[in-house]
Amino acid sequence: MYSSRKKSQEDVPMEMTSVWICSNEECNGxxxxxxxxxxxxxxxxxxxxxxxxxxxxxxxxxxxxVQSK
Known part of the structure; x- marks a missing residue:
C-alpha cells in the first residue's frame, strides 16, 4: 500500500484578470x-x-x- 506525505494539491480557481504589463520586452514584470x-x-x-x-x-x-482607485 502506498501512502504519501505530500498533501494533495487542491484546484486553484483561475480567471482572466486585469494586469499591468511592463512595456520593456527584456523585462517580465x-x-x-x-x-x-x-x-x-x-x-x-x-x-x-x-x-x-x-x-x-x-x-x-x-x-x-487603502486603495487609491
Missing part, C-alpha cells in the same frame, strides 16, 4: 491592476512604462483598506 498604487504605474523592476493587459491567473482578493 507585471502586477495585478487592483494591487497597483497608481493609475499609470511604472515597472518596479526596470522603471519602464506599463501597459494594461490580461492574464489568466489565480483568483486573489485585495483586502487592503
Amino acid at each position: 507585471w502586477m495585478r491592476d487592483n494591487f497597483s498604487f497608481s493609475n499609470e504605474p511604472t515597472c518596479p523592476q526596470c522603471k519602464s512604462a506599463m501597459v494594461k493587459g490580461e492574464k489568466k491567473i489565480a483568483v486573489l482578493a485585495n483586502t487592503s483598506p
